[in-house]
Amino acid sequence: MPATPSTQRLFWGWDAPVLEKATAFLLRDWQPGTGALDLSDTLIIVPTAEAGRRLKEALARETAVHDLGASIPWVWSPEQALLPRQLCPGMKSASRLQSHLAWQRALRSVALESLQALFPALPEERGWSWQAEMARLMAELNALLGAGGRTFAELPALLSHDSARWRDLAVIERAYLAELSPAGLEDTQALKRAGASAPILPEGLRRVVIFAAPDLPPLFDRWVQSCTDRGLEVTVAVHAPPQLAHTIDAIGRPLPAHWGEDADQTLPLTNDAIHLGHDAARQAATVITLLRHLAQRGHVALGVSDPEVG
Numbered sequence: 001m002p003a004t005p006s007t008q009r010l011f012w013g014w015d016a017p018v019l020e021k022a023t024a025f026l027l028r029d030w031q032p033g034t035g036a037l038d039l040s041d042t043l044i045i046v047p048t049a050e051a052g053r054r055l056k057e058a059l060a061r062e063t064a065v066h067d068l069g070a071s072i073p074w075v076w077s078p079e080q081a082l083l084p085r086q087l088c089p090g091m092k093s094a095s096r097l098q099s100h101l102a103w104q105r106a107l108r109s110v111a112l113e114s115l116q117a118l119f120p121a122l123p124e125e126r127g128w129s130w131q132a133e134m135a136r137l138m139a140e141l142n143a144l145l146g147a148g149g150r151t152f153a154e155l156p157a158l159l160s161h162d163s164a165r166w167r168d169l170a171v172i173e174r175a176y177l178a179e180l181s182p183a184g185l186e187d188t189q190a191l192k193r194a195g196a197s198a199p200i201l202p203e204g205l206r207r208v209v210i211f212a213a214p215d216l217p218p219l220f221d222r223w224v225q226s227c228t229d230r231g232l233e234v235t236v237a238v239h240a241p242p243q244l245a246h247t248i249d250a251i252g253r254p255l256p257a258h259w260g261e262d263a264d265q266t267l268p269l270t271n272d273a274i275h276l277g278h279d280a281a282r283q284a285a286t287v288i289t290l291l292r293h294l295a296q297r298g299h300v301a302l303g304v305s306d307p308e309v310g
Helices: 018-027 049-064 078-082 096-109 128-147 152-158 163-183 188-197 219-229 242-247 280-297
Strands: 007-011 042-045 207-211 233-238
Touching (some): 018 049, 018 207, 078 188, 096 128, 096 163, 128 163, 152 163, 188 219, 207 219
Parallel strands (some): 007 233, 207 233
């Protein structure tokens, strides 16, 4: 999505943690003599709920120094922005379990034998276990497409290959939506698409700030554009130096051409900087040993991509 005049990107560099930069940004126009910090006109998008809690805590500490408080009512994750249940208590989005059961009932109601492109050879046993596993796969695929604002029914017209499979999947999708309707439920991905095109926002909002969120879903492009179309100021803070601006998109995500698997990137690591462990316990023990030495040099950041190691 091309940057618009009402969307501003800020590059914070790597000289300080994101929390320090975000706190300073929100406090820069505040004067303690004017009273408590009031951010009720600002919607803050943070990567996770934990990031939001830490930001609120940091702002509370800064204002408490002056014996003042802070009003920070709108700190949302991307999921909350697309699906603002707190502003729509009557929103009837299907839960994960309800969605799974609806997919499973849809698979029972559709004549699967007629879906030759999707199921060229159906198993003889298509009982509850098979239906449950297929329902799980359907839900995952629905969520994956939903992140980009797409549905099964849209794909045949967009793809030159496998269009027959997508038409078969669209048959099951229609049955799934039909299962949700009598219960007064709506598909979560459908609600997100609607929320991206016509965001439900707090009253009195003046600006939106997005803090260091490098993995926003593709659907978020539409949400940001809808906010700017309403005349809101949108500021995107990127935790990277300005010289890397050409490698970051308009809302702060690394561009695959520069950061993906095919990018010409070389990690400055030597063999002695790589430590191997044959299982999670050995890897965790090695990390603890390294931390004991590295912590003496100052701040240490630890990223764990494997839950078992964590």
